Amino acid sequence: MKTISTLHAPMRIMGIQAKCDLVDVHGTLANLWTRWVDDKAARLPSFTLTVYCVYQYHDAEPNKVLITLGRIVAQDLPEVPFARETLLPAQDYYRYDLDDMQPENRFSTWQLIEQNDELERSFTTDFETHSVNGSGQIYVGKIG
Numbered sequence: 001m002k003t004i005s006t007l008h009a010p011m012r013i014m015g016i017q018a019k020c021d022l023v024d025v026h027g028t029l030a031n032l033w034t035r036w037v038d039d040k041a042a043r044l045p046s047f048t049l050t051v052y053c054v055y056q057y058h059d060a061e062p063n064k065v066l067i068t069l070g071r072i073v074a075q076d077l078p079e080v081p082f083a084r085e086t087l088l089p090a091q092d093y094y095r096y097d098l099d100d101m102q103p104e105n106r107f108s109t110w111q112l113i114e115q116n117d118e119l120e121r122s123f124t125t126d127f128e129t130h131s132v133n134g135s136g137q138i139y140v141g142k143i144g
Contacts, residue, residue: 005139006093013071022063045074050130094140121142
């Protein structure tokens with residue numbers, strides 16, 4: 001089910017990152033999740049145990065995506081050499097609630113999103129939340 005959610009203030013996410021071609025997203029994600037389990041960045045002080053997977057697209061590189069896997073951290077947490085950061089911009093998002101964030105379920109939901117020509121997507125930032133109980137959401141940036 002799709003609803004609209006508004007993020008009223010930017011959120012700082014810190015973790016691990018990789019930039020890849022759009023066709024390589026699945027392999028890059030698998031690599032990031034494997035790294036995340038033992039990475040120092042996974043142990044940074046955070047407000048939540050929820051893991052955020054952030055996808056950022058830039059007009060200058062239309063066939064690439066920057067993926068950040070991390071957690072919400074305080075705005076004043078000092079940068080650390082073993083982690084990268086990004087900001088989730090304050091904006092409206094289409095939200096899809098998933099009871100199960102297993103890769104097959106996420107993939108089929110993303111397929112439905114990508115095939116929906118009626119969505120007014122901003123193509124700047126999308127993200128997923130992965131809670132400790134296995135559920136989560138997919139947020140797709142909305143124009144306006």
